[in-house]
Amino acid sequence: MRCLRKAITIAWKDVLSEMRTKETISSVLVFTLLVIVTFNFAFNTGQEVMNLVAPGILWVTFAFAGVLSLNRAFILEKEENCLEGLMVCPVSRETIYVGKMLGSLLFMLVIEAIALPIFALLFNLAVLSLQLMVITFLTTIGFAAVGTLFSALAVNTRAREMILPILFLPIVAPIIISAVSASGLALSGEDWGGLASSLGIIVAFDVIFLVMSYLVFTFVIEE
Amino acid sequence: MKEAGSISQAWAIKIQGLTKSFGIHHALRGIDLEVRQGTSLVIFGPNGAGKSTLIKVLATIINPSSGKVLVDGLSLKSNAEEIRYRIGVVSHQTFLYGNLSVYENLEFYSRMYDVSYPRERIREVLDMVDMTSRLYDRVGTFSRGMQQRISIARALLHKPTIMLLDEPETGLDQQATFLLWRALEAVRERKGTIILTSHNLERGLEVCDQVAILAGGKITFRQPRQGLDLVGLKETYQRSIAVRV
Amino acid sequence: MKSKILLGMSLVLMIVSLYLVFIYVPTEESMGIVQRIFYLMVPMGWLTLLAFLVVFISSILYLAQKESRWDILAYSSAEVGFVFTTLAIITGSIWAKPIWEVWWTWDPRLTATLVLWFIYAAYFVVRSFAAEESQGARLAAVVGIIGFVDIPIIAMATTLWKGLHPPLIIFQEGGIAPEMLLTLLVSIAAFTVFYFVLLRQQVLMKNDESKLRILKTYDS
Numbered sequence: 200m201r202c203l204r205k206a207i208t209i210a211w212k213d214v215l216s217e218m219r220t221k222e223t224i225s226s227v228l229v230f231t232l233l234v235i236v237t238f239n240f241a242f243n244t245g246q247e248v249m250n251l252v253a254p255g256i257l258w259v260t261f262a263f264a265g266v267l268s269l270n271r272a273f274i275l276e277k278e279e280n281c282l283e284g285l286m287v288c289p290v291s292r293e294t295i296y297v298g299k300m301l302g303s304l305l306f307m308l309v310i311e312a313i314a315l316p317i318f319a320l321l322f323n324l325a326v327l328s329l330q331l332m333v334i335t336f337l338t339t340i341g342f343a344a345v346g347t348l349f350s351a352l353a354v355n356t357r358a359r360e361m362i363l364p365i366l367f368l369p370i371v372a373p374i375i376i377s378a379v380s381a382s383g384l385a386l387s388g389e390d391w392g393g394l395a396s397s398l399g400i401i402v403a404f405d406v407i408f409l410v411m412s413y414l415v416f417t418f419v420i421e422e
Numbered sequence: 423m424k425e426a427g428s429i430s431q432a433w434a435i436k437i438q439g440l441t442k443s444f445g446i447h448h449a450l451r452g453i454d455l456e457v458r459q460g461t462s463l464v465i466f467g468p469n470g471a472g473k474s475t476l477i478k479v480l481a482t483i484i485n486p487s488s489g490k491v492l493v494d495g496l497s498l499k500s501n502a503e504e505i506r507y508r509i510g511v512v513s514h515q516t517f518l519y520g521n522l523s524v525y526e527n528l529e530f531y532s533r534m535y536d537v538s539y540p541r542e543r544i545r546e547v548l549d550m551v552d553m554t555s556r557l558y559d560r561v562g563t564f565s566r567g568m569q570q571r572i573s574i575a576r577a578l579l580h581k582p583t584i585m586l587l588d589e590p591e592t593g594l595d596q597q598a599t600f601l602l603w604r605a606l607e608a609v610r611e612r613k614g615t616i617i618l619t620s621h622n623l624e625r626g627l628e629v630c631d632q633v634a635i636l637a638g639g640k641i642t643f644r645q646p647r648q649g650l651d652l653v654g655l656k657e658t659y660q661r662s663i664a665v666r667v
Numbered sequence: 668m669k670s671k672i673l674l675g676m677s678l679v680l681m682i683v684s685l686y687l688v689f690i691y692v693p694t695e696e697s698m699g700i701v702q703r704i705f706y707l708m709v710p711m712g713w714l715t716l717l718a719f720l721v722v723f724i725s726s727i728l729y730l731a732q733k734e735s736r737w738d739i740l741a742y743s744s745a746e747v748g749f750v751f752t753t754l755a756i757i758t759g760s761i762w763a764k765p766i767w768e769v770w771w772t773w774d775p776r777l778t779a780t781l782v783l784w785f786i787y788a789a790y791f792v793v794r795s796f797a798a799e800e801s802q803g804a805r806l807a808a809v810v811g812i813i814g815f816v817d818i819p820i821i822a823m824a825t826t827l828w829k830g831l832h833p834p835l836i837i838f839q840e841g842g843i844a845p846e847m848l849l850t851l852l853v854s855i856a857a858f859t860v861f862y863f864v865l866l867r868q869q870v871l872m873k874n875d876e877s878k879l880r881i882l883k884t885y886d887s
Contacts (some may be wrong), residue, residue, distance in 0.1 A: 201536075205533070205534060208530065208533045208534060209534075212519070212522070212526075212530050215521075215522060215526060216519055216521040216522055217521075219521040219522065219560070220521055275519075278519075278520060279515045279516045279517060279518055279519075279520070279569075280513065280515035280517060281517050281518070281519060283478075283483055283513065283515070283517065284517025284518075284531075284576075285534075286482070286483050287481050287482065287483060287506060287509070287511045287517075288506060288531070288534040288535065289503045289504070289506040289507045289534070289535060289536075290503070290534060291503060345813070348809075348813070352793070352806050352809060352810075355797075355798060355802065355806075356793065356796040356797050356798065356806070357796045357797070357798060358796045361796075362792065362793065362796055365785075365788070365789050365792050366789045366792075366793065366810065368785070369782050369785035369786045369788075369789060369814075370786065370813060370814065370817050372782045372785075372821065372824075373782075373817065373820045373821045373823070373824030373825070374820075374824070376824045376825065376827075376828050377824050377827070377828075380827065380828060396827055397827065400820065400823050400824050400827065403820060403823075404820050407816060407820070408813070408816075411812070411813060411816055412813075415730075415809050415812060415813065418730050418805060418808070418809055419805075419806065419809055421483075421484070421485060422444065422484050422485070422801075422802070422805075443801075444799060444801045444802075445735075445799065445800045445801030445804075446800075446880060446881055446884055447799075447801075487733075
C-alpha cells in the first residue's frame, strides 16, 4: 500500500498548496454562487416551476464549477514543470493519477458542501437529504475520475481552458442526466428504490471510468 | 558469468542505439554512450541537438523510440521506478511548488523518495546549498538563483548515485553557480556519477573528466578531458555545429 | 483493382437501395412518404457506431504500437464517422418536423447521437490544439478510447431519461413488414460499403500527405 500512501501524499500536497492562498477555492466558490443566482434571475417564476428546474440548475452549476476546479489540478503542476518533478519520483504514473484525482475530488466536494445549503436557502428546497448527498458524492467521483485525466490532457495543449470543457461535458453528459433525474426524484420525496436505476448508471460510470482513466493516464503524460 | 555481472555494474549508464522521434522530428538518431560509475561527463551541443531529450530519456521522463538503455545496470523499460530511486535530476525548471515553503517542498519529496530521517536530511541538503535560514519561507518569494539552489537540494535528498543535470547553470547568479559546482564536487567525492549538459565550455571542462558533443541527434565527439585543450575543443565544437543532418 | 471492386459494389448497392426505398417498398400507413427517411437514418446511426468502433480499435493499437498507420486509420474513420453523425442528426430532424411539428425531439437515440457528435468534435479539437502532431495523435487516441467506452452509458442514460418524452414509433404493432425489412437491410449494406469506400479514400489521402511531409523535411 506504499502506492496509496504516496498518492495521498500527492493529494495532501495539493490541499496544502490550496490552503496557502485559497485563491482557487474562493474564486470557484464565488463563481458557483453567481451561477446559482443568475439562474434564479433567468427563471423568474413561482415556486412550483422552481421545484421542477432546481435539479437541472444544481447540476449545471456543479458541472461548470467542476470544470474550473479540474483545470486547477494540472495548472498547478505546470509551473516550474512540477509534473516532470513528479514523473522523476519513484512512483508509477497511475499513482500520480490517483493522487491528483483524490485532490480534485476533495476540492469539488468542499465546494459542493458549501454550495448545497446556499442553494437550499435560495430555492426553498430541502436539499440536505441523505439521498441528495449520496447522489452528489457519487456523481462528483465520476467528474473527478474523468476530469483528472482530461485536465492532464488539456494542460499540454494550446488552448487549455477551452479544451477541458469541450472534452469533459460530452463525456459526463450521461451522469449529469442521471444525477438530474435522481435529484428530481429525491426532492419530490421518492424512496431509494425509485432512485436505483439512475444511481446504478452513475455507479457504473464511476467504476468504468476510474479504471479506464487509471489505465490510460500514462499515455497522456508520457511522450 | 560473474565477471560479466561485475563489469556491467561498473557502467553507470550504458546506451546502445538510442533513437527518439516525435512524429517526423528525429531528436535522437542513434546514440551509443557509456559512462563509468564515479566519472562525470559533460555534453555540449547547440540548441535543438537533443541534449534535453537525452537527459529526459535517462531521467525516465521520455520513452525511447528504440534502443537499449541501462541505468546503474537496470533496464529502462522494465525497472523505471527502481531507477528513479538512484537518479537525481536538476533541470532549468525547479520542480518546486511556489505556494509551499522550502520545508514543505522538501518534505514532500522526502516522502516520495522514502527518505529516512527526513528532518535531518533536509537540514543536511540545505546546508550544502547555504539555504538553512530560509526553511519556512515560501519558495515563490525567492529569486531564481535561490530557487535553483533549493532545487539542487531537492535532487540530493535521496542520496542518488547518478546526477542528471540539464543546463543547470542557466539563469544562476555567481553564488548559486559556485554552490552548484560545490554540490557536484561533493557527489564526485562520494563516487557518484554526473552527467550534465551545458553551453558553457569553460565551466563545464573544469568539473568533468569526460567531454562529449551532441549535434543533430548524434554524438559527434567523445574524449576524456585529460589532454584536451580549450581552443581545440572550441574548433571541434564549431565544426560539429556546422554539420547538419 | 481492389478499389474498383469496392467502388463498383458500392454503386450497385446504392442504386438497388434507391430503387427499393423509392419505388419498391410500400408507403407506410401512419407517417406517409416522409417515413422513407427511416431507411436513410438507421444506416447513418449504425455507421456512426461502426466508425467509432474503428476509431476505438485503431486508437488502442496506436497507443500500443505507436505505428502511424493506426493513427491514420483512426483519424480517417473519425472524419467519415463525423460526417455520418451529422447526417444522422439532420435526417432525424427532417423526419421529426412533418410528424411531430418540431425540428428537434429529445428522443433517446437522437440525443445520444448528439452527444456522440460532440465527442467526435472533441476528438478533432484535441488534434488541432495539440502542441505538435505526434502529441495530437496520442491525445486524440485517448479521447477515442474514452469516448467509445462512454457510448453504452450514454445509451442507458438517455433511454432511462426518455420516460419524460414520447417514444419514437418505428415499428408497428405487428412488427416490421418483410418489404421494409429487406429495404432496410439493403440500405444498411449499401451505406456500410460506402463507408469503407470513403474510409479507404481518406486513408490513402493521408498516406500521401504524410509522404509529402517527409519529402519536404529532407528537402530543407
